[in-house]
Amino acid sequence: MAGRVEGKVAFITGAARGQGRSHALRLAEEGADIIAVDLCGPVPGLQYSHATEDDLQETVRQVEALDRRIVARTADVRDRDAMKAAIDEGVAELGHLDIVVGNAGICILAPWDEVTPEVWDETISINLTGIWNTVQLTAPHLIAAGGGSIILTSSAAGLKGLPFLTPYVASKFGVTGLAKAFAHELAKHRIRVNSLHPTGVDTAMGEMGGEYPRLLAGNERLAGMLTDSLPIDVTEPRDQSNAVLFLASEEARYVTAMAMTVDAGNTQY
Amino acid sequence: MGRVEGKVAFITGAARGQGRSHAIRLAQEGADIIAIDLCEGLPENNYPPATEEDLAETVRQVEALDRRIVARKADVRDFDQVKSAVDAGVAELGRLDIVSANAGIAGSFNRAEDIPDDEWVNMQEINLSGVWRTCKAAIPHIRAGGRGGSMILTSSDAGLFAFPNIAHYVAAKHGVVGLMRTLALELAPDMIRVNSVHPTVVDTPMVNNEATFKLFRPDIEHPTADDFKEAAQGINALPIPWVDAVDISNAVLWLASDEARYVTGVALPVDAGANVK
DSSP states (O other): OOOTTTTOEEEEESTTSHHHHHHHHHHHHTTOEEEEEEOOSOOTTOSSOOOOHHHHHHHHHHHHHTTOOEEEEEOOTTOHHHHHHHHHHHHHHHSOOOEEEEOOOOOOOOOGGGOOHHHHHHHIIIIIIHHHHHHHHHHHHHHHHTOEEEEEEOOGGGTSOOTTOHHHHHHHHHHHHHHHHHHHHHGGGTEEEEEEEEOOBSSGGGGGGGGHHHHHTTOGGGGGGGOOSSSOSOBOHHHHHHHHHHHHSGGGTTOOSOEEEESTTGGGO | OOTTTTOEEEEESTTSHHHHHHHHHHHHTTOEEEEEEOOSOOTTOSSOOOOHHHHHHHHHHHHTTTOOEEEEEOOTTOHHHHHHHHHHHHHHHOOOOEEEEOOOOOOOOBOGGGSOHHHHHHHIIIIIIHHHHHHHHHHHHHHHHTSOEEEEEEOOGGGTSOOTTBHHHHHHHHHHHHHHHHHHHHHGGGTEEEEEEEESSBSSTTTSSHHHHHHHOTTSSSOOHHHHHHHHHHHOSSSOSOBOHHHHHHHHHHHHSGGGTTOOSOEEEESTTGGGO
């Protein structure tokens, strides 16, 4: 049986591990070839371990184990030249581009008065400008292919103002807006653009969860904002990937400009 | 292995159109079906009604997929009819996992102040209260299974924003969103997910008729399907006039499946981007 994205090519940022790797594998399982980029390096102030080149190589290994092709490059979503080179080389090798997953992002927890200008700039430039770079640089290839699907990873924090995350919330609301604006401008090319809004996902980013007790002390009234209504602790990367797969596939051929929450009800609570 | 293999789905308005399409799509992926439809005409509708023959055709097509189906003529305005149909279906098929509350009418087209009282009331009875009765009859069965479940309520783009001359429809479809969100919260502890789908124009008998052509093209005395096509395309962002029933079914399938196990409270537009215009 043909896979649900058989023969398509997907470009994924932040693909060394976590959700990005999971997206690469889920799409590859259903027949897609992959172009993968990741920073694979440190980001100042990060409260969890950063992805490495070894991680990206592991993504390559796992995609190849599914008998799909993958072109992987170390590239920073803030670096347009590096991004353009990775995208263009990937498309040259794999032939076309159909799916884009703007997934790369960072999250640094801090109460509003402890956020430094450096953390603000870094978060906005990776999470928001990086997404803009991703879409603007890939869209010409989708237009050339006659259409496609772009999925931008926002967050529950792109729909509600979760506490202790001011730069993250600002960046993710920005992504929500970008998805809607791009959806409109790219519609005439049959390119669909949707945003994905996860609640907590079991990835390395979750290592910083230990910060919450300190932050919630004195802010107890805000704890409920972090609650999911379904009785679960965390979602798996694959839950997010299943939404990416649906949005990427022809099954969603008329779904665009949508904010898809995979959040166990968090944003409704 | 199908994506909803071994599950049972209850679908209202299943004689034709989107409801039949949902039944077939879910059956293709391994589900058994409990189907109801009014199978009768209503004076305010400007299109031919679904018939018992239509419902029998849904049965035939589901059975051709080697799935079981329990189909009954039932009216979503009557809780006892809905309950007795779903009870009988569960008794025969053994369980309930999925609900597609799809039954709805278009009604006649008037400015809000000109809508006849009885038509306003009937619209709410079918398009809003009917959805609530469907959920009310189904919830005890899903809960009894202890496995959680997925309920998909059919709203509309008219449940997200307004269209003139169908205030009763817009109000009912907005109401479905409120019901969906409340049920999503109330049923979350039981791992029962509740989401809504919001189609743009779908190519079904409810829409593909001269009354709809006139609603969209009041500037033309006898508008044709082609005149409607032009206006319908104007609603959507993607360069298409309408979507097919299967496009809605694919969204229903995804929400029904375990792939969406942590998706609840979502209003999912299948609307070619009409919602951003």
